Amino acid sequence: MLTALSIRNIVLIEALELGFGPGLGVLTGETGAGKSILLDALGLILGNRADSGLVRSGEDQASVTASFEFQSMPASMREKLDDAEIDIEPGEPLIIRRRVRADGGSKAFINDQPVGVALLRDIAAFLVELHGQHDDRGLVNARGHRALLDKYAGTDLAGLESAWRKFQRAEQDLAAARDEIERASAEQDLMLAHLEELNALQPEESEEEQLALSRATMQKGEKLAGDLEELRHLWEGSDSALAQLRGAARRLDRIAPEHDLLTEALAALDRSIIEAGDAEEKLEQAALAMLFDPAELDRIETRLFDLRALARKHNCTVDELPDRMRALRSALDAIEGGESELWDLAKAAEQARSDYQTLAQKVHQRRERAAKQLDKAVAAELAPLKLDAARFQTSVTQLPEDRWGAQGMDAVEFLIATNPGADFAPLAKIASGGELSRFILALKVALAEKGGATTVIFDEIDRGVGGAVASAIGERLARLAHDGQLLAVTHSPQVAARGKTHYMIAKSSQGTVTKTGVLLLDDAGRQEEIARMLSGAEVTEEARAQAKRLIEGG
Known part of the structure; x- marks a missing residue:
């Protein structure tokens, strides 16, 4: 609900502070007093284009500040504010300020935080619904007609939305499977050739590292072969050092009992023989491990070359070749078994489509029934509003499949015919602004719907009517404002008399200076x-x- 409006240096308004409350508020004043200035100022809050002509003559800038309060802020509006990183605590007012410079530049603020004007336009529909001579939003905009009819009908769309999501997922899964099979089939010959190459090599996990280590070890063996051969005499042959140590141990063993020191010497010699034996074993193992075999080295290097060449061909590492081989096998298996899987996915998609269509058809039928009821309800409102020659029709048409969606497969639009025999046309194409406003009023009364905005404004809805029609307009405006806030700019005393609050707009002159003011x-x-x-x-x-x-x- 709009609770306060502050205007500075907007055209004829030098300074103005207005407070607003719930219910029906009426704004009156003589023609030319400046009622349109108030709406232009409010338009800046709603994100309308900043016009330097709005800045009061002789001033550098103008500003408008509006304060809104909510019992419960709409979730969609809060999401937009959250996206803009504007944090508003429950119960805290939303304060929008717009500043316009004389050169046409402008700045916008929400709760003193700078924001883009686009954000003001995004949240405008939640704040103010304006119906006037050039109305192109709110109930006139066909994009919102389906939601209004569903609200009138009490349509529960949760099941339909769930069925739509399931249908879309099934279609996407089917399309992805078809694409994969088509892609794989197109590459099948190439995949078979690649798999044949991989099968011929049979790459193994960590094989590259093992081959590289074996090659390096063999290359070291070639380098150390001379040294190892020279060391071989230490343990091979009857005259080797180890053989002599063993002979000395046997001789010492015969005489060791003759003296303790001989016994100790024998023990030391035995230990030396054991250590020498270990050394002999290690030297034998090293010689065997580093045994240089030119044929084996050539095999290892050829294998490494082939593996690395194949890895480059597949744009992967050598260690990833086994995985690539398994992936190729799986892809080829998928081609063979793909038709069966595709059939299952197609069947699931068709079932999901059927489930969605069934629910959408039920929603369609509910909309058609509600449309007839709404047409009757609006028709009952037309005669009291001096629109007895007009006709109203809620058009519900089924859309082609490429336009189905989570809200069903219907297009809904409110149509009118203002004269007998005339064709029905969209609300926005009605010729008379006054007639348009009265049609909007009739529709809102029939819908018993406040439009989603916290404040609804009717600008000169009573233009060109009086007497009983004006009384009927006033009675309906008061009824709509009963549980909300509605402001009406009016020239009709019958409408003004219905107001809970009454603001008079007046223009005054002092010398060459003209000002517009508003009195409660x-x-x-x-x-x-x-x-x-x-x-x-x-x-x-x-x-x-x-x-x-x-x-x-x-």
Whole structure:
């Protein structure tokens, strides 16, 4: 709900502070007093284009500040504010400020945080719904008609939305499987050739590292072969050092009992023989491990070359070749078994499509029934609003499959025909702005719907009508405003008398300076303003009495 509006240096308004409350508020004033200026100022808050012509003559800049309060902020609006990193605590007002410079530049703020004007336009629909002479939003916009009809019908779309998502997933899975099989089939010959190459080599996990280590070890063996051969005499042959040590141990063993030192010497010699034996074993193992075999080395290097060449061909590492081989086998197996899987996916997609269509058809039928009820309800409102020659129709048409969606397979649009025999046309194409506003009022009354915005404004809905029609308009505006906030710019005393609050817009001049101001009228002021609206320039006692009767009757 709009709670406050502050305007500085907008055209004829020098400074203005207005407070608003719930219910029906009416704004009146003589023609040319500046009612449009208020709407232009509010338009800046809603993200309209900044026009330097709005800045009061002689001033550098103008500003408008509006405060809104919510019992519960709409979730979609909160998401937009969250995306813009604007944190508003529950119960905290939303304060929008727009500043316009004389050169046409502008800045926007939400709760003192700079924002883009695009964000103001995004949240405008949640704040103010404006119906006037050039209405192109709200109920006029066909994009919202389906949601309005569903709300009127009490349609539960949760199941349909779930069925749509399931249908879309099934279609995507089927399309992905088809693409994969088509891609694999197109590459089948190449895949078979690649797999044949891999099968011929049979690469193994960590094989590259093992081959490289074997090659390096063999290359070291070639380098150390001379040294190892020279060391071989230490343990081979009867005259080797180890053989002599063993002979000395046997001789010492015969005489060791003759003296303790001989026994100790024998023990030391035995230990030396054991250590020498270990050394002999290690030298034998090293010689065997580093045995240089030119044929084996050539085999290892050829294998490494082939593996690395194949890895480059497949744009992977040698260690990844086994995985690549398994992947090729799986892909080729998938081609062979793909038709069966494809059939299963196609069957699932067809079932999901059928489930969606069944629910969508039920929603379609519910919409058609609700459309007929809504047409009757709107028709009942037309005659009291001097639209008895007009006809209203809710068009529900089924869309082609490429336009189906989570909300069903229907297009919904509100159509009117203003004259007998005339074709039905969209609301937006109606010729008369006054007629359009009354159609909007009739539709809103029939829908018993507040439009989703916290504040609804009707601009001169009573243009060109009076008497009973104006009374009917006022009664319906008051009914719509009962549980919300509705502002009406009006020239009709019958509408003004229905207002819970009454603002009078007046223009005054001091020398060459002209200013527009707005007064919140008390009971006496209301009676006098409505009397003026009834009688014109000269307010008569009869007009005052009639104004009092209108107010009491409202």
